[in-house]
Amino acid sequence: MASSIHDLARHLNISIGTVSRALNGRADVNADTRQRVLDAARQLNYAPNQSGRSLRQGATHSIAFMLQPHQGDQQYGEPFFIPFLIGLQAKLAEHGLDLMVVMGEPGKYQQERLRRVVETRLVDAVVLANTRREDDRIDYLGKVGFPFATLGRSQSGDDTYPSLDIDFERAGEEAVDRLVARGHRRIAAIRPSLDLNFGYLFLDGYGKGLQRHGIEVDHELIADGFINEAGGYEVTPRVMLAKDPPTAIIFNNDAMALGGCKALAEMGMRPGQDIAVNVIVDTPLCRYFSPALTAFRPALEPMGRRLAEMLLASLPAFAGPEGPRVIREVWPLELVARDSD
Amino acid sequence: MASSIHDLARHLNISIGTVSRALNGRADVNADTRQRVLDAARQLNYAPNQSGRSLRQGATHSIAFMLQPHQGDQQYGEPFFIPFLIGLQAKLAEHGLDLMVVMGEPGKYQQERLRRVVETRLVDAVVLANTRREDDRIDYLGKVGFPFATLGRSQSGDDTYPSLDIDFERAGEEAVDRLVARGHRRIAAIRPSLDLNFGYLFLDGYGKGLQRHGIEVDHELIADGFINEAGGYEVTPRVMLAKDPPTAIIFNNDAMALGGCKALAEMGMRPGQDIAVNVIVDTPLCRYFSPALTAFRPALEPMGRRLAEMLLASLPAFAGPEGPRVIREVWPLELVARDSD
DNA sequence: CGTTTTTCCGTAAACGTTTACGAGAACACA
DNA sequence: TGTGTTCTCGTAAACGTTTACGGAAAAACG
Missing domain, CATH: 3.40.50.2300 (Response regulator)
Incomplete structure (x- = not known):
């Protein structure tokens, strides 16, 4: 079924070497010959076998x-x-x-x-x-x-x-800036518990932001959860039960944010009204959630x-x-x- | 860098044929030899080159x-x-x-x-x-x-x-059933305009459903739009402007539904209150949208x-x-x- | 012990390419 | 005409496997 370079060469009364060179645009082949090869290749539906060329070239492309x-x-x-x-x-x-x-x-x-x-x-x-x-x-x-x-x-x-x-770090910082500018001082941070690197970067930025505004980091306001909706749902109440509860939360993941908002709703708190919510790394979900979530979007x-x-x-x-x-x-x-x- | 079957064979004072057979679990190789090959392969980090075996076997896996x-x-x-x-x-x-x-x-x-x-x-x-x-x-x-x-x-x-x-057909039918059961008789259908096959299947089911309830198909209530949010946004007003406007809409695509709901909102209509909305093929977006959209979910x-x-x-x-x-x-x-x- | 069967392994071809090498033909130049 | 250069192409090796084949050694059998 599949045609090989030999078929093509035979069909043209030409050597396989020349066929290959023609196809690969090498210089040492007559312009006329090249055209004939190209035409025949199209006509016979020939394209070089990938395994063959990978093997020879030592590259799989x-x-x-x-x-x-x-x-x-x-x-x-x-x-x-x-x-x-x-x-x-x-x-x-x-x-x-x-x-x-x-x-x-x-x-x-x-x-x-x-x-x-x-x-x-x-x-x-x-x-x-x-x-x-x-x-x-x-x-x-x-x-x-x-x-x-x-x-x-x-x-x-x-x-x-x-x-x-x-730039999770910068985003964390900007989120703090934004929330502080809107009057918040008690800002919680929720991030994935896995060793995922961006969780650390985010927290660095968060800490730096707080510091710049002279706000001390309160570890009761920081929580790690599994990186999905259930994780957010589970862990959000934890920061809300702090002695001095937050008035804003920054979520480091959209799925966790959605779970968190569910938990907040069950506690009778509406994002945007009773509590401020920001999320790092916007997805379409943030946009369509109600209320639509303020978020940081990557390209x-x-x-x-x-x-x-x-x-x-x-x-x-x-x-x-x-x-x-x-x-x-x-x-x-x-x-x-x-x-x- | 990469070790070949020859390296392995040389290292074991054995032929490459035997190595290959051992690795591929063929029967005609001594149990003892096989074990030695397996051990050596692990030790030398050897795994058969994919291009090589693809070429030989005529299958890329x-x-x-x-x-x-x-x-x-x-x-x-x-x-x-x-x-x-x-x-x-x-x-x-x-x-x-x-x-x-x-x-x-x-x-x-x-x-x-x-x-x-x-x-x-x-x-x-x-x-x-x-x-x-x-x-x-x-x-x-x-x-x-x-x-x-x-x-x-x-x-x-x-x-x-x-x-x-x-089963888009059945889903279309069920959606009609559901909406009729809830008192609707004027039910619109919005689907993608491309030649995507499911658009036709859906419409078949929709038509069959209407017919079963003795409702005549009104072509003013059927519209095609581009299969994205903008398409839904653009085309939804069209069915709403029918002489006898719909009280329910079935969307054949989640993105179009979201765009459609945006259009509805701008017309002052709230899904679930002023108009009923169903969507075929649920995605997380349907769930998090407000109001959460009734939808049909595939596994x-x-x-x-x-x-x-x-x-x-x-x-x-x-x-x-x-x-x-x-x-x-x-x-x-x-x-x-x-x-x- | 001779014969047959089984077990195990080495040899070599083949898969479809690309490419280094060399050689013939054509051409340029003096 | 002789020599050197340029174009163009064919030959053959190589990439790393798998596998058909055959043969030597071992085992089984009478």
Whole structure:
């Protein structure tokens, strides 16, 4: 069924070497011959077998995107990633690269899966999401020298890989600024309990913001919960029961915010009226929730494109004439003021 | 860097044939030898090069999932697909298959991309999403005999491929039942204007439902719009301006429903009070919208798993002893009654 | 002990490419 | 005409596997 380069060569009474060179745009082939090859290829529906060229070239021309669904994502499903993926894959496609998505089982350790991807040479490089503060995957990839980039920062590794993150720290600070400006002094912070790095960054910004306004950090106002709606629902009452309860809450995750608002509602508190709510990392959910939640929005699709560029710039095969280079960027979030504060 | 089967063989003073057989669990290898090979493989971090085995075996052990982002999805991004993908890839992974995601550019024709995937033998099979009523992709894959399955039905092809869909027809009918039971006789239907097949199925069910209750179809109450929020926003006023306006609306898409509700709000109508709203295909957005929208919910993650099973059952290499078979299923949706009707 | 069967392993071909190398033809130049 | 250069192409090796085949050794059998 599938036609090979031999069929094409035979059909043209030409050697396979010439066919290959013609197809790959090499200079040492007669313009006329090239045209004939191109025409015949189209006519016979020929395209070079990917496995064959991968094997010969030692490159698969594909990239793996690795994310780990959290437990309980089956219904909710991190809408965060889709626009990012759209951007990522669009830019990769411009360079003839395909995208593989490796998810792993929800909640299960991904290291084994990653090892297989690497050792098996399934892809040329990996893009890591859900970066943890200490991330085995980064350590591993660094150790074995496999090319990768990360969406999100980490303390692991030695910064020799490209990474793109959003400025959680600054967003945390800005949220505090905003809430203080609106008269709040008792501001709570709720973040995921996992080792996810952005939880720390957010809290740093939150602390810095408070400090700048001369407000002391009250640990009764900080809580960690599982990074989903149930987590937010469970943990929000905890800060509300502080001796001196908060008048505002910053949620470090949209799902947790939604769960938190449910808990607040059950306590008879309406966001935007009885309590102010901000959430870091806006998603469509924040917008459609009632009241619409004031949130900080990242430019996901451009981020996807950009991280693809950064990854490619770090790969010798794709880097420009100046050679490969490692770029690391932190992008600002845009405040979307809505009705919850 | 990467170790090959030759390294392993040399290290063990053994032939590469034996190593391969040991690794692949073939019977004709001494138990003792096998263990030594396995140990050495682990020790040397060896795993067979994927390109090599793909080339030799004529199978890539990966599947492509092909979806087409609609224009304007950059922020919203079809949350529908993530849980489905989680299920799909989980089941595929159980069989040692990897998942490739091919998106194409938003709004752009995917045929070229598909041809490349097929001719290049990038994957062993394809899963198609966003099936259209007449779908070139299905025609093409059928014609060239490339294995595939679809999420959603189509009129194209001759039903010789596995497909899994949700029962839009029945959901449309049930929505009518529900609304009639609640006293409505003037029920509008809003669906996407594209050739997406589910739009037709939905409308069939809607018509059948009306008929069963002796209500005549009024074409002033049916409208098509672009399948996003803007489309819903634009088209909803149109049905509201009918000579005899509707007291209920069924939306065939969550994004359109949200846009529609915005339009309704601007006309001073509150869903659940001044007008009833149902939406086919629930997403988290429906749940968090205010008022929470009554909607019909599919079991996305199980559907993903199931379609993977169905696809595998149709592939000779994975089918059981009874040989490959084509399964087609239509799954019911679960009504989630909320506050909008 | 001779014969047959079984167990185990090495050899080599094949999968479909790309590419280094070299060679013939055409051309330029003196 | 002789020499050097440029164009163009064919040859063959290599990428890392899997697997059909055959053969040697061991085991089973009478």
